[in-house]
Amino acid sequence: MAISAEELGTEDIKKLLMKQALPASIGILFMSVNILIDTIFVGQWIGSLAIAAVTVVLPITFLISSLGMAIGVGGGSVLSRALGAKDREKAKTTFANQIMMTFILASLFVLLGIFFSTEMLLLFGAKGAIIAPAAEFFSPIILSVPFLALCMMGNNIIRAEGKAKFAMVAMIIPAFVNIILDIIFIKTMGLGMFGAALATSISYFMCFLFVLWFFVYKSELKLKARHFKLHLPILKEITELSFVTFSRQGVIAVLAIILNHTLYSYGGEHSIAVYGIISRMLMFALFPILGITQGFIPIAGYNYGAQNFGRVKESIQISIKYAALLASLIFVVILYYATPIVTIFTTDPKVIAETPNALRWVFAASPIIAIQLIGAAYFQAAGKAKKALMLTLSKQGFFLIPLVLILPNFFGIFGVWVAFPIADVLSTILTGYFLKKEMNTKLIKTTDGIL
Template sequence: MSNNELLRTEKIGKLLFKFSLPAIVGMLVNALYNVVDRMYIGWLGPLAMTGIGLSLPIMTLLMGLSMLVGIGSGSRISIRLGQNRKDDAEHILGNAVVLLILIMAGAMILGLTFKTPLLYLFGASEATIGFADEYLTVILIGAIFQGLGFGLTGVMRSEGSPKNAMYTMLIGAITNIVLDPVFIFAFHLGIRGAAIATIISQFVTTCLVLYHFRYGKSNLKLHRKNFKLDKNIIISILSIGMSPFFMQVAASIVTVVSNNALKANGGDIAIGAMTVINAIAIFFLMPIFGLNQGTQPIVGYNYGAKQFDRVKKALKLAIIAGTCFSTTGFLMTQFLTVPLIKIFNSDPELIAVATKGMRIFLVMLPVIGFQIISANYFQAVGKAPKAIFLSLLRQVIVLIPLLIILPQIYSLDGVWYAGPVADFSASLVTGIFLFNEMRHLDEPQV
């Protein structure tokens, strides 16, 4: 049975498991190598960890550009396959490859040109600028590999190859995990070595993805004729990809605002503590992102095929699973706080700051699974304006004002309080949007 037939006829529970498990495993491994990366860097000292935190806004922006094209094209491809328009799907794929190369090359040039003033804007001090600059320079040089590797892995899932996408991510992640200690310690390259290991792993991922679409057993193939950019295709990709892109841009802005609030109220150590908190949080959120990636082709295909009962069932099961993941993360971050922090650094001051911060900042984790899955639904069915609004709601409309206002009242605690207030508010509004959407699902507007 072909992947298209499976998407149309297979039981939703079984289908969700088949598509989501590889993505979840891949994302967990991706999270693991980020944890290992931060762990090794943490051994270089708390200020090295702060250097990573200062680099995060630009690294997040690079991820956002990858998602702009990767998720936008993946969503469109899923819908076109559901409409039995394979040639159109391959045209989208070809345009996506060229678009990723051009966008990431532009980001690399701009980033290398302005990185030093940007790092000071992000909260760097004379004690931390060296760590941040060393790491970020290498990451920017390899930006094209990140774009192609991450962006096209998502397309692999959308065109019906979730296992191959998982294996690709696994190989890239294992490469990074193996090379980290070699470059950091054996070659004595320190924080620059961690960045070099990351870029090499992204290069490996890119080679595997391009091989899959050119020579592998892909449902879609890369053809030179489809590399010619088409204005309508570009607009269709960007209109959907804008939602996750704006979410990443928002995350980048939040990091800048947060870093400056942390520096003003807690110094360099507070920035390092937030870097640890984010590294731990992302490990528990990655399975939800993987679940999203597995759900998207199911929802997108069946929405395009007008099988709305299957769309509803897939969404319901995904929300239940996502809530289970986020609740597990909540329990671990509340009751295993110190052991989790010590994985990254054993500095007593950093542990004290991060312990209090994590318990407050992540207290609303149980509702995040619902919010992420529900916002992704609107993206999967091509309703870009709603998807963009819900993506920006937590990280711009609510969180940024809170990060500015609350520290004025509560000092460093105000930074921690901002997280749960924003999480709860965004989840409540998303629930209202989703309830209204389900009532009118039989009247799609594409």
């Protein structure tokens, strides 16, 4: 499946997209399966309140650990260009600075999480009967977040080195470890929420050990003590490029806070459990569309840089077509099998009664989301940071958050669920407008004669 950079500009777009999208899809699949099975285990073996507790806690841990992902993405760009320019010293200094940034910032946020755990849980929506299991889950897992942050940062650097298979293994390891330990700690030993947190924490640490092993024994970036010196120009460059990624995660965290508080106000604890199931299904069911989006970016970016605008346009059209087809098939499955899907997660009659229709509404606009995802990814690939940021944040930041704040005042809990497809439609229209304008102006020129 490995390809050379030159092939991005010459090989058939359909074949290229398959080669690029498949590894990305497999990695996302394992990550989403891990979260999905984890939710099933806590729902079936502990109860629906456990799903609600996990739904409250995970956005906190992912927000902190996303610092690592943002630093990995931003620094990975700096590092890749340094490697391409044969400047290995800059590449190594960049990597060392990424390690220091990630560890320091993640540890700082973890300390805040430890000292202000109650306030943080309340902020993210832990209310009523959710508080106790959320606190039990939060205490062990917060200590493992620096390891998760370093894993997310390191994974991007592994990809930047061109070692995609190792990056994939780094995502697979925590999935297997977490599932096995869930069975031992929750089912066999009866440790409840603490066991679930312990299993998750150990899985993060095992991922960290694999990433550490890679950089010690397999990486081309052999670091020396001299590289571990804060380099302000490199730090500035990493920070600027990391901003888009961390902004997106920040908006997702704000959305989680608003959703959890709104759901509790209008539906109580079980409505947060309902959303916990839906959010896991969103990640799991849409993994092939997200994989196509990830596979599309290097193809579009390379050909845009080479001014092969005809190939860029072709890659946009093919990616949207394939992603829309898959998204439509996924929606059909959700439409007809929503109830059986929900019963896999829980036996709580209230949750089973509410979740299927909510799931259908949240997925209602999924056949058109390919335009929004591919469109935003195009502007990222083309290096148009402002438009990429605006369109990436458009669904959650511009539309979904205001709709979740407004619609429940008129429609109750139904207003929360219907906000999702409305936000999808509005963000797709916005992205489609800018994408069509770009394709009719910028992408009409080409150096290879293909339109």
